[in-house]
Amino acid sequence: MKPAPFAYHDPRSIEEVLDLLASLDNARLLAGGQSLMPMLNMRVAFPDHLIDLNRVEGLTGIMEEGGSIRIGAMTRQRDIEESEVIRARLPLLAEALSHVGHRQTRNRGTIGGSLCNLDPSAELVAVATALDAVLEVQGSAGIRELSIHDFPVGFMTPALAPEEMLTAIRLPVPPAGHGTAFTEFARRHGDYAIVSAAVLLVLEGSRIARASLTLGGVGAGPLRLRTAEAMLVGGAPSEATFGAAAAECAGIEAMSDPQAPAWYRRRLSAVLTRRALETAAARAAV
Amino acid sequence: MTARRIALTVNGARHEAETPVRQHLADFLRGTLGLTGTHLGCEHGVCGACTVLLDGRAVRACLILAVQAEGRSVTTVEGLAPDNGPLHPLQAAFCANHGLQCGFCTPGMLTTLAEFLKDSPDPTEEEVRVAISGNLCRCTGYDSIVAATMEAARALREARA
Numbered sequence: 001m002k003p004a005p006f007a008y009h010d011p012r013s014i015e016e017v018l019d020l021l022a023s024l025d026n027a028r029l030l031a032g033g034q035s036l037m038p039m040l041n042m043r044v045a046f047p048d049h050l051i052d053l054n055r056v057e058g059l060t061g062i063m064e065e066g067g068s069i070r071i072g073a074m075t076r077q078r079d080i081e082e083s084e085v086i087r088a089r090l091p092l093l094a095e096a097l098s099h100v101g102h103r104q105t106r107n108r109g110t111i112g113g114s115l116c117n118l119d120p121s122a123e124l125v126a127v128a129t130a131l132d133a134v135l136e137v138q139g140s141a142g143i144r145e146l147s148i149h150d151f152p153v154g155f156m157t158p159a160l161a162p163e164e165m166l167t168a169i170r171l172p173v174p175p176a177g178h179g180t181a182f183t184e185f186a187r188r189h190g191d192y193a194i195v196s197a198a199v200l201l202v203l204e205g206s207r208i209a210r211a212s213l214t215l216g217g218v219g220a221g222p223l224r225l226r227t228a229e230a231m232l233v234g235g236a237p238s239e240a241t242f243g244a245a246a247a248e249c250a251g252i253e254a255m256s257d258p259q260a261p262a263w264y265r266r267r268l269s270a271v272l273t274r275r276a277l278e279t280a281a282a283r284a285a286v
Numbered sequence: 287m288t289a290r291r292i293a294l295t296v297n298g299a300r301h302e303a304e305t306p307v308r309q310h311l312a313d314f315l316r317g318t319l320g321l322t323g324t325h326l327g328c329e330h331g332v333c334g335a336c337t338v339l340l341d342g343r344a345v346r347a348c349l350i351l352a353v354q355a356e357g358r359s360v361t362t363v364e365g366l367a368p369d370n371g372p373l374h375p376l377q378a379a380f381c382a383n384h385g386l387q388c389g390f391c392t393p394g395m396l397t398t399l400a401e402f403l404k405d406s407p408d409p410t411e412e413e414v415r416v417a418i419s420g421n422l423c424r425c426t427g428y429d430s431i432v433a434a435t436m437e438a439a440r441a442l443r444e445a446r447a
């Protein structure tokens with residue numbers, strides 16, 4: 001038996017989950033299990049209670065409503081990747097998902113699980129940040145909404161109280177005439193990226209009307225490049241503009257780890273940002 | 287609360303057994319049901335040797351608890367072809383193309399590819415490589431595995447035509 005002993009709970013409703021969270025000590029929620037199960041098997045995590053979300057009603061589904069797409073927290077990554085609505089309206093999300101693990105892990109892994117795990121290199125966290133996602137968080141006091149920008153409060157630590165859970169994520173659909181691109185560098189296909197870049201450009205005529213640039217993997221959380229975004233807006237989608245914006249990456253604070261030193265991450269950031277900008281602009285143009 | 291009785295379908299047959307709640311599905315299949323075709327390499331989701339089909343979808347059996355398979359349908363490598371019947375086209379093509387050497391990774395390769403070829407009956411070699419990117423093979427080398435898969439895909443298409 002690999003994991004340390006725990007009590008297993010498989011509630012059917014959100015209310016039951018919230019009751020369990022409020023009454024149990026040292027409990028963990030089990031979503032798709034593609035990160036928590038390895039942690040249990042390696043005994044890096046040893047909760048006394050495991051609350052399995054896989055049979056809870058009302059946590060899955062993809063719906064377009066009022067200019068946003070709402071995705072239930074337990075929706076499998078594979079279902080999102082292959083969803084017609086997502087491919088048509090949020091191609092950035094579908095593109096990023098093709099880099100998330102492998103088919104076998106996307107068959108189980110969920111969007112909510114990935115966001116709450118909040119790995120610094122997680123593709124879904126970078127994309128949610130680039131698209132200004134709004135998170136629906138439920139606790140005994142009801143539902144509150146939280147901007148993705150306020151979600152990370154530290155290394156792999158989401159802004160969730162112990163008795164709260166993420167139930168859904170809402171992604172605003174960018175206006176027509178936008179283009180997006182996701183680029184990353186990883187040692188092997190499916191590995192967590194050393195650095196990833198998620199870009200959204202909205203063009204109006206020959207000018208950039210809106211720009212969103214997010215880097216994953218450089219620091220403890222996703223990094224929005226606000227200065228570079230401001231430089232882009234109003235400019236022409238040209239090589240020179242993109243080069244100048246990408247050059248901003250030279251000044252970012254990046255982490256060093258056994259995979260790559262900080263200077264390497266900064267250099268990758270500049271290259272990936274430039275490539276993503278060029279691709280996004282080409283896609284916006286057609 | 288440390289053990290539960292579960293009922294599930296494995297390779298078309300219904301099974302009922304007791305399992306500790308912390309036992310993962312691969313150990314349940316191997317240890318409790320005696321189906322040792324499912325292999326365990328890393329037990330933390332990296333190697334893909336433990337891949338089985340859960341309601342038709344390829345998943346890592348070391349990252350699922352046996353209790354989570356309650357009421358579901360599991361297909362292991364033992365269930366790809368009938369006991370005394372011909373091999374599955376993928377198995378036949380692996381034999382013919384040196385798609386395995388020690389065979390440790392093979393059950394995971396076969397189950398992963400069985401699902402993949404259902405969804406993508408006419409893949410490119412590149413797509414096959416991406417499909418098995420989550421399966422590590424330490425001895426055969428991937429070229430012959432990819433060649434075997436291309437041949438199996440052809441055979442499956444012809445069988446359907």
Ligand code: FES
Pocket residue numbers: 325326327328329330331332333334335336337346347348349
């Ligand atoms: S044993 Fe499950 S992925 Fe390696």
Ligand code: FES
Pocket residue numbers: 385386387388389390391392422423424425426
């Ligand atoms: S055949 Fe030996 S590990 Fe793949």
